[in-house]
Amino acid sequence: MTMQTAAKIFVISGPSGSGKSTLLKRLFNEYPDTFGFSVSHTTRKPRPGEVNGKDYHFVEKERMQQEVSAGKFIESATFSGNMYGTSIKSVEDVVDSGKICMLDIDMQGVKSVKATQLNPRYIFVRPPSIEILEQRLRGRGTETEEAVTARLEASKRELEYGDTQGAYDRIVVNDDLEKAYNSLKDAIFVA
Numbered sequence: 001m002t003m004q005t006a007a008k009i010f011v012i013s014g015p016s017g018s019g020k021s022t023l024l025k026r027l028f029n030e031y032p033d034t035f036g037f038s039v040s041h042t043t044r045k046p047r048p049g050e051v052n053g054k055d056y057h058f059v060e061k062e063r064m065q066q067e068v069s070a071g072k073f074i075e076s077a078t079f080s081g082n083m084y085g086t087s088i089k090s091v092e093d094v095v096d097s098g099k100i101c102m103l104d105i106d107m108q109g110v111k112s113v114k115a116t117q118l119n120p121r122y123i124f125v126r127p128p129s130i131e132i133l134e135q136r137l138r139g140r141g142t143e144t145e146e147a148v149t150a151r152l153e154a155s156k157r158e159l160e161y162g163d164t165q166g167a168y169d170r171i172v173v174n175d176d177l178e179k180a181y182n183s184l185k186d187a188i189f190v191a
């Protein structure tokens with residue numbers, strides 16, 4: 001059975017630790033052929049086994065800088081000297097391949113997508129509270145104390161924006177995972 005979706009592109013946003021990856025992982029597992037992620041660009045060198053156009057679009061720094069300046073990217077950032085980013089075209093490529101594109105991006109990315117013609121549906125993944133968000137971030141054990149503090153600080157702005165009228169089409173509260181997952185599917189699929 002093929003199910004109809006409410007859009008061809010979904011933006012999934014929310015504070016770090018709110019559960020975006022957890023929910024998307026479940027979705028991709030349950031519907032392995034329906035959804036896709038866009039392929040990011042990077043200026044770092046490919047690692048052995050990495051395939052250009054599949055793992056990343058590997059590009060020269062000068063070219064990527066030009067394309068970022070030309071507004072061809074939804075988001076871009078530099079980590080330890082290497083640029084990373086999501087181009088508008090990489091999102092369109094997923095749709096052209098017949099898949100529904102899932103974009104996991106932050107608030108700045110959301111604002112940037114809103115300035116494009118992509119016309120996605122916007123879903124906000126909200127933690128039940130800042131306290132629980134903090135517990136989960138610490139529980140994940142992937143961040144230094146400094147990074148946890150920075151993410152919690154950023155989450156305040158993310159939550160504020162999430163509460164802004166019209167910022168998102170749907171809010172998924174990630175308290176009980178099962179309920180949150182059903183609420184996500186409800187936002188994606190058309191009955």
Ligand SMILES: Nc1ncnc2c1ncn2[C@@H]1O[C@H](COP(=O)(O)OP(=O)(O)OP(=O)(O)O)[C@@H](O)[C@H]1O
Pocket residue numbers: 014015016017018019020021022023136137139140174175176177178180
């Ligand atoms: N409903 C839930 N109940 C309890 N724990 C949860 C729930 N959802 C997610 N978690 C846990 O919270 C942590 C953060 O979740 P996850 O990594 O999916 O967040 P994220 O929004 O993708 O974060 P980031 O933006 O940093 O990638 C993980 O350890 C995950 O297992």
